Amino acid sequence: MTTCTADSLSTEDFDFLAKLVLDRSAIVLEPSKSYLVESRLNPVAREHGLDSISELAETLRKPNQRKLAEAVVDAMTTNETSFYRDIHPFDLLRTKLLPELIEKRSNEKRLTIWSNACSSGQEIYSIAMMIREHFPQLAGWDVRLRATDLSSEILERAENGIFNQTEVNRGLPMQLLMKYFHRDGVHWRINDDIRSMVRFDSVNLIENWPLTLMSVDVVFLRNVLIYFTPDTKREILAKVRQRIREDGILFLGGSENTMNLTDEFERTQVDRTVYYRPV
Ligand SMILES: C[S@@+](CC[C@H](N)C(=O)[O-])C[C@H]1O[C@@H](n2cnc3c(N)ncnc32)[C@H](O)[C@@H]1O
Incomplete structure (x- = not known):
């Protein structure tokens, strides 16, 4: 198995998660964003009682995982905003x-x-x-x-x-x-x-x-x-x-x-x- 980073997110899991996010939201995650995927999805995995992103991806490959998939997409959205932004x-x-x-x-x-x-x-x-x-x-x-x-x-x-x-x-x-x-x-x-x-x-x-x-x-x-x-x-x-x-x-x-x-x-x-x- 090839890896995107030294110890955790594999290329296969990154590709799988990036496709899931693309299909559900149209948000494009380039491979250079694997650090972002890791930092945002590790907490999602923990919240759902999963030990790692690889377990998260494995669970998502099973049927009927709508809620978990929504949590993944939610976590991958960037919500940066402010009052009267760019005035x-x-x-x-x-x-x-x-x-x-x-x-x-x-x-x-x-x-x-x-x-x-x-x-x-x-x-x-x-x-x-x-x-x-x-x-x-x-x-x-x-x-x-x-x-x-x-x-x-x-x-x-x-x-x-x-x-x-x-x-x-x-x-x-x-x-x-x-x-x-x-x-x-x-x-x-x-x-x-x-x-x-x-x-x-x-x-x-x-x-x-x-x-x-x-x-x-x-x-x-x-x-x-x-x-x-x-x-x-x-x-x-x-x-x-x-x-x-x-x-x-x-x-x-x-x-x-x-x-x-x-x-x-x-x-x-x-x-x-x-x-x-x-x-
Ligand atoms: C950076 S914020 C922009 C907020 C605000 N429009 C602004 O300019 O301050 C981007 C927002 O787009 C939403 N978003 C991303 N993909 C979306 C989609 N496919 N459909 C609807 N909203 C989406 C995210 O949830 C996020 O809240």
């Missing part, structure tokens, strides 16, 4: 894009904003707080703030709205912390009036998307396409195109773009902010 999209949304959309939707009085691959929820809660702070005219509108992710564990955290000190220190202005959060032991919990503005759902980008996510005005799809192959990125962008309104807005992450992937979106840049509009 520019939020600033442009506040100063230009949302006021324009509100004007356009003044008859129907309905607005849907979707944070896709939302991780622990900071992105959508940032938008919810922005709406509360700056758009009192939306009171009485049907404002749908939707947030979805593949990982059930991270969605549960997002829905609870509980953050540690380090998380609230990242990007959240003190004034918003004081106004919209309260202490919960050593943590901070977002107030119910903000939490209840958001609906969280489990959506795997490579599986069927709920029919309730149609005619979306603003889609945040940031820092997730980077994990996928170009073909998967193309498929996902094509699905977003079907779900976004003709005059809707798409935000990608700072290192992501639509180049060589689709010509169904037009890149627009305002100062330092890039966003995409359906063509």
